[in-house]
Amino acid sequence: MLICIDYESETPIYLQIRNQIVMGIADGELSEGEKLPTIRSLANDLGVNMMTVSKAYQLLKAESFIYGDRRNGVTVKKPPESPKSLSTQSLENLKLVATDAKLAGLSLEDFILTCKSIYEKEDAQ
C-alpha cells in the first residue's frame, strides 16, 4: 500500500498519514495484526520529520486503529465492533465537511446522497 504525501496540501502531513492508514484499514489493504513501519523507517522513506510520523501514530493509537510501543513496533488493530460510533476526530472532520457543503449551497438531501454514494463505494471495495 502506498502512502502519498502532498506537500502543497492544506492538510497537515501527520493527518495525511493518519487518514491514508485509516483508509487502508477500511479498504482492507491493511489487515488486522499487520505490522506498520517503525517511526524512523517511515519518516526516512517519506522524507519527513520523525515527530510528524510519531504524531500520526499517536493519533491512530488514541483512535484505537493501532496498538503497540516503541520496542515492539505498531500493529493494526481489529476495527472496533461496538460501540458503532465515530471518533472525535472524524466527527470534527464531518462537521467541517458538512459546513463546507452548506456554504457551497448544497441541500441536506444532496449532501446525504453524496455521503451515501461515497460510503457505498468504500463498502464495495
Add this chain to the structure above:
Amino acid sequence: MKFSLYSLFMTILMWSGLLFQYVFMLNEAKFKKNIVLGVTIPVSYQNDDIIKNVLEKFKKTLLITFIILSLLAIPACFLEMSLFLFYIMIWLMAAIIILYIPYVKGNLRLKKIKAEKGWKGPKAKAADLKLSAIDIKTPSPYWSIVPLIISLIPLFLLDKLAYILSFTTAGSILLIMILHLIIDKRRSDVVSEITDINIALTTIRRRIWSYMFIGCNAFLALYSILFVVSVKVEMSPLLMNILVFAPTILLLVFVMYLELKLRHKQAEYTQKNMGDSVIDEDDYWYFGMFYFNPNDNRFMIPNRVGSNTTVNIAKPAGKVVMITTALIFIMMPFLGGFIWYTDKLPMQVKMTDEAIVCTHIKVNYNIPMEEVNSITVISKPPVIITKIVGSATDKVFKGTFKLEEYGICEIFYSRDAKQFYVVKTDDTTYIIGK
C-alpha cells in the same frame, strides 16, 4: 617528447574515468522516475517533440565534447612523468567541468520549457507502507572491519616502513565502510503500486551495493597483504597491481552494469505504474545537481536518481563540504604543477668531515660521519624492485626502496647522477648519487 608506456597506461586509466562519466551522463537523457537531465516532466509530456529535441541536442553535444576531451588526452602519452602529472591534472579538471556543460545547458533549457508551458508535477512523496515495515537483510557494513584489521598487518610486519600504506589503505576502508553505513540507511525505492516489485528492486539494489563495498574493501586488504609479500619475497610490481586492480575493476564494471539494468527496470515500472505521482522537487535542485532546501533538516540527501548521495547546501555543514570539495578540485592542477616544479630543483649532496647532508626542497638525510661504518662507490644506479615510501619520477629517486642487491635501503639520487655512494650505518644502508 617521447612516447612512454607508463604515461599511456595512466592516460588510459584516466580516460576510462571520462568514458564512465560519459556513459552515465548519456544515461541521464533517459527518463527515470519521470526525471530527465535533472528535470521532472509529467508523463503526458514526455514524448513531446520539444523535449525530444532538447534530449537529441544534449546527446549530440555530449558526444562531440567527449571526443574533443578524448583527443586532448593523447598528448599526455608523450610527456615525461612530472610534466605528464601536471598536464593530466589540468585535463582531468577541465574534463570534469566541460563534460557537465551540455548537461547544465539541457537542464536549464528543459526548466525554461517547463515554466513556459506551465508543466508542474505534484509536490507529493510516496512510500510503500509494507516495504518500509520489512527489514531487508543485507550484508552488514561491519564485515569491513575484517579487511580493516588485515590492512594494518604491514604495520606489524614491516615496521615503520609501511605506515603510509597501512594508514592510507585503512583510511580508505574506513571511508568506504562509512559510505556503506549511509547508503544502507537510504530510503526505499518506490516505483510501483505492487509491493512485491518495490521490495524486489530495493533488496537487489541494496545487496549489490553492500557486496560491492565489502568486495572493494576485501581487495584493498589483499593489496596490503601482497605489498608485504612483495617486500619479503621476489614479486613483480606489475603482477601485484594486476592481481589487485583487475578483480577490483571487474567488480566495479559488474556493479555498474547491474545498477544501470536496475535503473532501467525502475524507469519502466515508474512509467507504467506511478504516472505523475513522483514528487516534483526541481525547485530545490540547482542545475539538477546541487540541493538547496532551507526547510529540509537533513544534511545528507540521496540523489533523486541512482544510489549517490549529496549534501544540502542550505545547511552550514553542507556549505563546508561543498567549499572543501571545490578547493580540493581546484588544487589538483596546482599539485601537478608542484610535482613538475620540484622535479626541476637540484638534488644536493654535501659531504663534510662531520656529516653527509642530502637536500631536495628540504633536508632529506643528515648522516653523521661518526655513525658511518663504510662508504663504497659504484658507477651504476641500483636496480629497484619496489618503492616502499618515497618518490620515483623521471628524474628524482628518493625514499625507502627495495633494491635487488642491497635489500631495503634509503636512496637519494637524480637520473643524471654519475657516481653512487653506498653508505652503511649500523641499521641503515643509503644509496646516494652525485
